[in-house]
Amino acid sequence: MNNKNEWPLWEVFIRSKAGLDHKHAGSLHAADEKMAIENARDVYTRRQEGVSIWVVESKHIHASDPDESGSLYDPANDKIYRHPTFYNLPEEVKYM
Amino acid sequence: MTVHSFQEHFDNLIDREITIEPKDWMPDDYRKTLIRQISQHAHSEIIGMLPEGNWITRAPSLRRKSVLLAKVQDEAGHGLYLYSAAETLGVTRDDLYDQLHSGKAKYSSIFNYPTLTWADMGAIGWLVDGAAIMNQVPLCRTSYGPYARAMVRVCKEESFHQRQGFEIMLTLSKGTEVQRKMAQDAFNRWWWPSLMMFGPPDAESPHTEQSVRWRIKRMTNDELRQKFIDVTVEQAKILGLTVPDKNLKWNEERGSYDSGAINWEEFWNVVKGNGPCNKQRLETRKKAWDEGKWVRDAAMANAEKRKQRKEKAAQAA
Ligand SMILES: [Fe+2]
Ligand SMILES: [Fe+2]
Numbered sequence: 001m002n003n004k005n006e007w008p009l010w011e012v013f014i015r016s017k018a019g020l021d022h023k024h025a026g027s028l029h030a031a032d033e034k035m036a037i038e039n040a041r042d043v044y045t046r047r048q049e050g051v052s053i054w055v056v057e058s059k060h061i062h063a064s065d066p067d068e069s070g071s072l073y074d075p076a077n078d079k080i081y082r083h084p085t086f087y088n089l090p091e092e093v094k095y096m
Numbered sequence: 097m098t099v100h101s102f103q104e105h106f107d108n109l110i111d112r113e114i115t116i117e118p119k120d121w122m123p124d125d126y127r128k129t130l131i132r133q134i135s136q137h138a139h140s141e142i143i144g145m146l147p148e149g150n151w152i153t154r155a156p157s158l159r160r161k162s163v164l165l166a167k168v169q170d171e172a173g174h175g176l177y178l179y180s181a182a183e184t185l186g187v188t189r190d191d192l193y194d195q196l197h198s199g200k201a202k203y204s205s206i207f208n209y210p211t212l213t214w215a216d217m218g219a220i221g222w223l224v225d226g227a228a229i230m231n232q233v234p235l236c237r238t239s240y241g242p243y244a245r246a247m248v249r250v251c252k253e254e255s256f257h258q259r260q261g262f263e264i265m266l267t268l269s270k271g272t273e274v275q276r277k278m279a280q281d282a283f284n285r286w287w288w289p290s291l292m293m294f295g296p297p298d299a300e301s302p303h304t305e306q307s308v309r310w311r312i313k314r315m316t317n318d319e320l321r322q323k324f325i326d327v328t329v330e331q332a333k334i335l336g337l338t339v340p341d342k343n344l345k346w347n348e349e350r351g352s353y354d355s356g357a358i359n360w361e362e363f364w365n366v367v368k369g370n371g372p373c374n375k376q377r378l379e380t381r382k383k384a385w386d387e388g389k390w391v392r393d394a395a396m397a398n399a400e401k402r403k404q405r406k407e408k409a410a411q412a413a
Binding site for chain 1: 117119120121166169170173176177180183188189190245246249253392393395396398399402403
């Protein structure tokens with residue numbers, strides 16, 4: 001691998017309109033955060049896809065390990081009583 | 097898990113049409129094939145800017161100029177989405193550029209043909225982007241997540257590319273005799289290379305079967321080519337232009353057009369580097385990269401300096 005001179009990689013998150021969460025849009029290379037935001041505007045919002053942009057240097061992202069998904073999500077597997085559909089209500093109860 | 101069970105788990109996800117993500121285990125061949133396919137696609141978007149970029153200053157009106165500029169800018173974006181998708185598989189951007197600049201990596205041969213007249217901007221949008229869309233739409237459902245998401249974005253943007261090209265052809269074909277001839281001439285030159293964009297015939301395409309199984313490819317070269325011929329011939333009728341194929345004939349039984357033989361010798365010759373513009377395209381690309389080096393270095397040095405200044409200020413505070 002050679003990437004000594006490469007601009008660092010950034011992950012781009014875009015809020016598509018007021019009231020919505022920022023959502024991962026993709027990544028890009030830029031020398032610093034200011035350039036990353038400007039490049040994100042040009043690469044990911046050419047058709048007004050966003051009203052707000054977050055950029056995070058990719059090396060700062062920590063992710064869960066898919067090979068450990070089994071044990072990681074295990075505590076939630078047998079707790080179906082956390083869902084409203086678990087409860088039986090008499091038909092007369094209309095809105096609950 | 098053993099390698100065997102990893103493989104089993106992977107095959108199972110593929111069979112159930114579940115998306116593979118960057119940190120999931122995947123077979124080496126799957127990774128390699130994806131890197132090759134995605135980066136080739138990215139290179140094609142980047143080199144693909146050159147034949148059209150060359151007409152931006154000569155577009156016949158401000159409207160056409162704005163449109164062409166926006167289209168070429170989109171192609172740059174497509175290249176960037178795809179390079180990022182490839183990078184999630186563990187290659188660096190510099191590696192990918194090296195492969196392009198050294199001639200080790202290929203890009204779509206269509207961009208090794210010259211753009212001689214304004215009508216070529218019409219023919220490229222209509223035929224080349226049209227063929228690209230045919231190729232790309234099935235890839236929105238490809239098995240590798242970052243690739244599929246990039247393709248969704250690309251496909252959304254491509255449809256204006258084809259429409260603006262068709263509009264140029266329509267205007268020319270309804271224009272003066274000279275303009276109509278110009279449109280027909282561009283059609284004649286771009287038709288066959290566009291059909292070659294779908295790649296060699298299935299019988300000579302050894303990767304197809306494995307790639308279809310992996311959902312890296314969702315339809316074969318010949319299937320896509322036939323689909324393209326069938327819709328494009330109808331569009332040519334609306335333009336009042338003649339498809340440059342004497343053997344083109346509707347086949348009632350198949351419900352498709354039969355068409356003449358493709359000159360695969362020409363195709364392989366262009367792939368090998370002997371097309372009319374191979375040398376020029378690669379040289380232009382390398383020149384742009386080399387001449388931009390001082391800008392990349394300066395931006396990096398500036399970012400470094402700002403970072404140090406910030407750290408010093410934080411220490412002093
Ligand atoms: Fe494109
Ligand atoms: Fe395009």
